Amino acid sequence: MIDHNNQEIQFAIAAVRRASRLVAEIQDELVSPALTKDDRSPVTVADFASQALVARLLQDAFPDDPLVGEEDAAALRTDGANLERVTGFVQRYVKGADSASVCAWIDRGAAEPARRFWTLDPIDGTKGFLRGDQYAVALALVVDGSVQLGVLGCPRLSEACRPDYTGPGTLVVAVRGEGTWMSPLTGDAPFQRLFASRQDDPAGARLLRSFEAGHTNVSQLDEFAERLGVRAEPVRMDSQAKYAVLASGHGELMVRLLSPSKPDYREKIWDQAAGSLVIQEAGGSVTDLDGVALDFTAGRTLAGNRGVLASNTRLHAAALKALNAVGA
Ligand code: AMP
Ligand code: MG
DSSP: OOOTTOHHHHHHHHHHHHHHHHHHHHHHHHOOTTSOTTOOHHHHHHHHHHHHHHHHHHHHHOTTOOEEESOOSHHHHTOHHHHHHHHHHHHTTSTTOOHHHHHHHHHHTBOOOOSEEEEEEEEEOHHHHHHTSOOEEEEEEEETTEEEEEEEEETTBOTTOOTTSBOSOEEEEEETTTEEEEEESSSOOOOEEEOOOOOOOGGGOOEEEOSOGGGSOHHHHHHHHHHHTOOSOOEEOOSTHHHHHHHTTSOSEEEEOOOTTOTTOOOBGGGTHHHHHHHHTTTOEEEOTTSOOOOTTSSSBOTTOOSEEEEOSTTHHHHHHHHHHTTO
């Protein structure tokens, strides 16, 4: 069970619920079909507002804990128009917030990982956010390199984390040793436990794929699926919402291959910490492409790992073998 009296859990759930609602408001108000293709300002505003809010709430709850977030406020300080918009949105949740304090809260997220730290992706899946599709707010607590708590706020995910339709939003909470649980993002419905799928036939493996071709190696992913004998339709989705779908048993495999345009890319810890615990506590497995456990002690990236393989556990060994066979 989730211990709702635990202060870390209370803080993480409250912070992700609020940040998710804030970014959903920004998506509703600023993302429209009229947006030109290279106008990224809605996601800029949402990214900064989300990090400011979570950092401020962390400051209240655990003033000594470092926050390793994706953003810092350097660019925002010189961008008056967006700073004003960010401050306006943060004021909806923090009365009296001004632009100087908003920047200072954002900069709290520029910390380096320590023995105990929180890591935040204020909006994971920025391209999905701009398309009006899936995205997530991801927050995790890491202690001695081990993810203890992972929370994903997925404002457009369906109630049951089903990938085939959008919904009013889901909150997914994983606590080490206590399982993975979900609840609607808004309201106070009880949490339900999530379990990864029991599928052990590769033919039935639903592959969770990025929407963005540039984040992976598309042709190698196709070769991998063929080598493994996958016949099921893949699921295309942005962000760590995919990890919530896998943890709920609506998909079996998720592979982050190295993009040919960025062979030296290393995963960022805020893109993997919360999602990896969500999958593991639901009975799934997460390693890198070589079968090595993710190492959260190497700084802001997973410098010691190559790519990511997440599975329902039953298909993990076969997937690693197929990855090896296609040279991934
Ligand atoms: P997805 O929504 O699954 O396509 O992944 C979104 C994440 O991909 C973002 O959090 C980015 O940090 C990350 N990303 C950006 N560039 C790359 C890249 N070249 N290779 C892998 N991931 C990337
Ligand atoms: Mg991200």
